[in-house]
Amino acid sequence: MEGTPFITVEGPIGIGKTSLARAISERFQFALLKEIVDENPFLGKFYEDIEEWSFQTEMFFLCNRYKQLGDINEHYISKNQPVVADYHILKNLIFAQRTLNDQEYKKYLDIYQILTKDMPKPNVIIYLNASLDTLLNRIKLRGREIERNISPLYLEQLSLDYEQAMLHFEQQHPEIPVLRFNGDVLDFVKNESDLQLIIDQLTASLRKRSVQP
Numbered sequence: 065m066e067g068t069p070f071i072t073v074e075g076p077i078g079i080g081k082t083s084l085a086r087a088i089s090e091r092f093q094f095a096l097l098k099e100i101v102d103e104n105p106f107l108g109k110f111y112e113d114i115e116e117w118s119f120q121t122e123m124f125f126l127c128n129r130y131k132q133l134g135d136i137n138e139h140y141i142s143k144n145q146p147v148v149a150d151y152h153i154l155k156n157l158i159f160a161q162r163t164l165n166d167q168e169y170k171k172y173l174d175i176y177q178i179l180t181k182d183m184p185k186p187n188v189i190i191y192l193n194a195s196l197d198t199l200l201n202r203i204k205l206r207g208r209e210i211e212r213n214i215s216p217l218y219l220e221q222l223s224l225d226y227e228q229a230m231l232h233f234e235q236q237h238p239e240i241p242v243l244r245f246n247g248d249v250l251d252f253v254k255n256e257s258d259l260q261l262i263i264d265q266l267t268a269s270l271r272k273r274s275v276q277p
Contacts, residue, residue: 069094069146069270070184074155074230075192075247076223077214078203083253084190084262085150091263095140097149100128102210110163111213118163122172126156130179137184152189153180158229162222188269189240190262191230194247196220202247241269 071088073081082098089096101107104124110117133153140147160172194202199219203211234242243265245252252259 068141068144069148069188070141070186071146071148071188071190071266072152072186073148073150073190073192074152074226075194076199076226077211077219078199078206079192079194079247080202080253081150081192084192084259085148087252087259088148088263088266092146092148094146094148095136097132097136097147099125099132099149099151102208104128108210108213111211111215114163114218118160119168119172122156122160122164123175125159126172126176126179129153129156130183133183141184149186152186153183154229154233158222158225162218162225186240187273188266189230189233189242190266191226191242191244192247193223193226193244196223198248199223241273243269 069092071085071094073085073088075081085098086096088094104121106117106121106124110121129151130153133149136147136149139145156176157173160169160176164172196216196219200216203214203219230242230244233240243262245262250258250261252262
């Protein structure tokens with residue numbers, strides 16, 4: 065595992081996680097792990113009534129990602145095949161802590177800790193963030209029907225939650241580098257030079273850790 069690249073891309077809704085993960089996968093010929101979003105039967109209801117549907121929504125995501133990461137560990141990472149994922153399992157706690165009440169979150173956290181105890185850990189995390197205006201614009205441009213009812217206030221709070229969570233992660237896991245990129249400044253989908261900047265920093269980070277891309 066230590067010598068096999070396992071990269072995760074994280075950041076709030078609309079920041080471009082999947083686009084970047086796909087670009088990295090194509091550049092290095094890594095396996096691509098994409099989170100399942102649209103298949104969550106509770107998500108549309110969640111955006112309409114967060115309080116009513118948050119626990120069902122978060123439990124679906126947790127169980128699904130647990131299964132995904134178990135499969136990717138068995139079929140790729142354990143066989144020394146590189147993987148890039150468009151999420152890190154820690155995102156579950158970011159969303160759950162924002163949307164669940166105290167009693168629900170305690171139950172959720174107990175289940176999360178059991179399920180993630182033996183999950184594979186990434187070599188590098190790429191963290192993308194941007195202003196609320198940029199996030200809202202990108203969500204509008206991709207035009208997902210299921211996201212049309214996202215509250216700007218919820219999205220803004222979520223972005224702040226991500227920042228706090230990543231700072232905490234860096235303090236708790238100094239052995240795992242976090243590469244930060246500002247989506248207000250970089251547009252790696254439209255500008256090849258912006259994508260190359262990210263690729264170069266990722267390559268340097270992996271080589272520094274003796275993990276060959």
